[in-house]
Amino acid sequence: MLKIRYDRKIVADSREYAAKIAGDIYNRFIRGFSTDSIERTTLRFLGVEGATSLGQPKVNSVVEKVKKNSDISLGVLLAVAREMAVSGADFQSAVNIVSDGTLSSIPPSREALEKAKNNIKRLAVLKYEELAGKRRKREEFKKSFQPQKTPLRYLIVATGNIYDDVIQARAAAEAGADIIAVIRSTAQSLLDYVPEGATTEGYGGTYATQENFRIMREALDDVSKKLGRYIYLTNYSSGLCMPEIAFLGAFEGLDVLLNDAMYGILFRDINMKRTFCDQFFSRMICAVSRIIINTGEDNYLTTSDAVERAHTVLTSLFINEAFAKIAGMKPEYMGLGHAFEINPQIEDSFSLELSQALLIRHIFPKSPIKYMPPTKHMTGDPFYSNLLDAMFNLASKMSNQHIHLLGMMTEAMHNPLIMDRYESLKNVNYIFNAASSLASQIQIRKDSLINRRAQEVLSKAYELLQKVQKEGLDNAISNGEFADIKRYSDSGKGVEGVYKKGKEYFNPVFDILLEKTGGER
Amino acid sequence: MLKIRYDRKIVADSREYAAKIAGDIYNRFIRGFSTDSIERTTLRFLGVEGATSLGQPKVNSVVEKVKKNSDISLGVLLAVAREMAVSGADFQSAVNIVSDGTLSSIPPSREALEKAKNNIKRLAVLKYEELAGKRRKREEFKKSFQPQKTPLRYLIVATGNIYDDVIQARAAAEAGADIIAVIRSTAQSLLDYVPEGATTEGYGGTYATQENFRIMREALDDVSKKLGRYIYLTNYSSGLCMPEIAFLGAFEGLDVLLNDAMYGILFRDINMKRTFCDQFFSRMICAVSRIIINTGEDNYLTTSDAVERAHTVLTSLFINEAFAKIAGMKPEYMGLGHAFEINPQIEDSFSLELSQALLIRHIFPKSPIKYMPPTKHMTGDPFYSNLLDAMFNLASKMSNQHIHLLGMMTEAMHNPLIMDRYESLKNVNYIFNAASSLASQIQIRKDSLINRRAQEVLSKAYELLQKVQKEGLDNAISNGEFADIKRYSDSGKGVEGVYKKGKEYFNPVFDILLEKTGGER
Amino acid sequence: MTQLFSNLIKAYGDRRDDGVIQLSFTLPVEYGQKAKQIGKIFAEKLGLREVNVTAVEKVGDGFTMFVVYGHCDVVLDVDKIDIPVVEFTIYSREEVDTLIGKNIGRKIKVVGACTGFDAHTVGIDAILNMKGFAGDYGLERYRWFEVYNLGAQITNEKLIEKALSVGADAILLSQVVTQRNIHKENSLDFVKRIEEKGLRNRFILILGGPRIDHPLAVSLGFDAGFGAGTKPSEVASYIYSRMLELKDR
């Protein structure tokens, strides 16, 4: 790879600070807490699915009823276990009883409760094995194809209708895409439940649902076989249902999930505590299922200036990495994200972008870095905007990014038309091929702008990490250190769904995940 | 500048071979010959203009009549001098008499003839001074502006109507063009006369005429003042009227002229001898008027493959340089031409292009190298074709070419629309600015494809020069060494207009030019 | 290609009135020998002459993309086109501040937000926040503006409530997402609520966003509309001149 110069000691120190920052959050906000969505995920993990007669997802109904009729701080599963113990019902029936709100008020005997809890534990082990089996099958399927050359070509489909999405995804794969991301309807992250079934509506995308995942996965597996090239599937887990969607993604064989430790806080005003807990749980699921997560630092540069605030991206990457480690993720699955968002009218903008791209690629050498295309400075002139994408493609190839999001020349206009996506692939295919070995033929001069800029960004990121560590991440966020947005620990959406675990909190799924991931905590 | 490695000894040896090749042609085909167009140019130089009552340019009529009624091998001016001597007419009247075909058959007295000849010589000196005065005035005008940054942005206008051309040229200059080239009507190079007046027709451009030159020069001077940036004007002198157009261009203040020692032979099937003589004379005019010439090696890559036959471009550049030296041109005015024409589907095409561009830039460090955009592999998809232009722009900036022809995303469709030109400028402005100092920040690795390719092209060019020197350039052309096209010394257009000068050949214009240029002959 | 009267215009390719335009589109037809002609007929049906289909490419099974150049006979009489334009002088920040101080004599209160599901705050922030846009400071920076920026993802109702509670002079609504005309629907909903409450003349109503323009805003019931690239000083100047007008009445 094209080498740049920067101080490796600062990198090591930065990592240490980041570990402290995330560790502090883990101790103060994550360990000892659960959330509505974690509880719901636990139920889904154990096979609870479908909706109530009122159309509410059953897992939501169960959690709500436990909150109303019992003590959620002990975990939904304890309520279910109790019902099993009292009424002798099996797990599913007990879940239904809890969901109906007719759970018995008689306290169970200690032994019956132990037995019920043991049954649930056994079920959890079984279900874990089932999930692991799925994961293994997928890995085998993947291995039956030649691995693709990086950067991988990542394309979005966003028609708002899952069936149209399938048409577009197939066309994109045929034209050369390696990864298909199905964009979600705007504001799904604010829904405190996961919609059900195949959906044909939404703004800017359609809903992330289990059925939609299945439909698209099936289509892509089919195309993969046809093309002899494995097509990765991506969706979004960020939002109030982060762990649930992570589980559904894992269950339906998704390869990549958008999953950031802070995105929901900053960009969706979701409560901090809620997000910290949820990201942890969801990442444990990703860890055991070997799902690549994608973080969202690219978003910072849509609200902050990409030159002035470049270092905030790097700072946040260190923190996201530290959180992922706590959840037990391997670097190979940390798709840390950054972006090509410098104002194209700035002199030497390409050198600055290249510098940043190389720096990040160097600091996280094992990670499948996700590189986002220009968006903010794209204009209504597609001929021109296509050129920004070309230079982005060149920067990506020269710095050998891993997951390369294809830019759209109509970014400033609309969700991509079928032909926009096709042109985007022509663009990337041309540039990647034309500059195939360019990076290996050149060296960066010691005293160059590229090197100076890299060192500058790194130093600033380091300073910010120091500062954040001193203040605590929660306070740093309240001070607007990231994305120029301020959020507070007690406000934001979903705050009511976070609770301190009681002493008798029961959740074998949680336990298995903690055990299997063995994160640095 | 970005450095590449190549064998400088081979360059020096190549130059020597090229000097021998051109010298040989000079001795065998140029020295001692004149042509119809040289004779006509001589007349124009001395102020002969306008048309006969039949609409034929007067200079053509005079030459024709001398051929018919007198001995052209002694030069038209001798016939005119004779007429002056016999009838006592002044120069212009004598010219008219010759043109009317009514010249007297009485031989003049020796003295009268000497006197007439002396009169013409004096006139020639006067006219030379006039031309030099024009040149000085223009240079002063030019100096009143800040010099532009290279690569200079060169844009073509080609509406076919000089008045529409003016509109487009102004728009282009306002959008950032540094040089405007007015494209000529196709096949003007095959006309054995220069049309008169302002013209509003033509295919793919309108005619190169003195009046058109004047109209456009005036418009561009006006725009230059408005923008505070000197706008260069270019037209084409190649063809059967090469020296005439060169003179008209010099007279009307053109800055750049397309003028190649072999283009007419290869691409227009103009006779070799004719072209060799004409290019020599036209280049002497360019030399004294400090006009930048542009050679046409880029054309080779439209008929030959740009990877396989890259070296033919370099070979030809050495030869064009040697011919220019013989005509007394300084390197600062030799706008040697090359092009970005590699099939974009070839892996590493960009590295190959960059290699070639750097090599040429290194070998001719003082010359205002002209770099041509992709044309042959442009497609009917303007979104895609615009990308090839972007990479061309990048290669040009990275190798700091001097005259940069803007590519058109609609190259494969039509002559540029007003908006095509505008988009092209947006493209080049973005890339030049974004990659402003990129080249100074990197080094090319010793063992890189770029270096290897440069050395390979140079070696092949050297070998070809050796071969050409052995065979003689005339025979090499007959063997199809350039552009995969074969031409023979006795066929081709305009062959009937070449003649060996008689002992008494009289042409003080020729003499002044030979004296003032003092070329390496 | 006859030359038209000077007020009548046609598209301009490289000569007056040649009418040349460029199109690109995708048709749900299989790529193959017939595709090109289908693309040509499509362009002809749209009214183009001498259609030049320059690209025909397969974008997927059953889909073909076309690029077309052709001559189009649409003629516009520019003199007869009546386009509502916002008429006001654009001042610098310093000038606006001086003028408000002199002619209005009190702080102008503005409330802004991006309402509905739309979460794009960068546009409204560019107009309102200190930082501003393209080197032009936002309204918060002005001495004589009092700014309430409610950010994004709030309801129209909340925005109106806030405007009432602070006694705003102007309400600034931003709409960025336009998919399936959500921006128009949401803007209409906003104006309807204002009208139902009998508040239409209480506030200066300004709409903004990348796909907004003045005529559209007016047609939706606003006083003015501002599109892509708007500078804060333009908005400030407009509000000032509107305030002056209202005062005079």
Place this chain on the structure above:
Amino acid sequence: MTQLFSNLIKAYGDRRDDGVIQLSFTLPVEYGQKAKQIGKIFAEKLGLREVNVTAVEKVGDGFTMFVVYGHCDVVLDVDKIDIPVVEFTIYSREEVDTLIGKNIGRKIKVVGACTGFDAHTVGIDAILNMKGFAGDYGLERYRWFEVYNLGAQITNEKLIEKALSVGADAILLSQVVTQRNIHKENSLDFVKRIEEKGLRNRFILILGGPRIDHPLAVSLGFDAGFGAGTKPSEVASYIYSRMLELKDR
């Protein structure tokens, strides 16, 4: 957006029958506040709905460029469109050579050129010369073709003369420059000369060039037309199958 019957098609943006297309064009109007609306009205006059003018830029004094996206209601009934296609099997060079040897039994003579002012020889060379095009050898390389390639810038008359003098089976005319329809004029001139001489049935007439297609060539009086990207083996296969047909008659 109602779904049409399957044979009726509209343009496809990202959903069936949404009709979205893209345009770009320049109008001779001054860049300014009104320009955008003029661009919009232009697109509406062309028949677009919900016009989105995404770019309005000054390309020069008095000229403004537009990029527009909009919905277009053009509907095509693909089943009803009658498009002439060249019907023949495409063989490889080896196959063509074998078939000619077997079924024609003598060399096929072809004469080709790029006539008129048009000096573009690369296209006709690609078809005729040894080297060929895109890895597909040219007709000179075939055992059973005898090729006369006259290059460019010769007259139609000369081409016909040559064809007669060598007793050609097919004449291949290349036309690359299309400005102001010079290719059509020159091709018509060629056919007229052939017809005047009563030679229309004497030769297989083939027209080629980047802007040529089969229907156009047929309408100009040729037997077949070949466009951008044509491979020599396609032309060879066509000539062979035409020869076979003629022999059978």
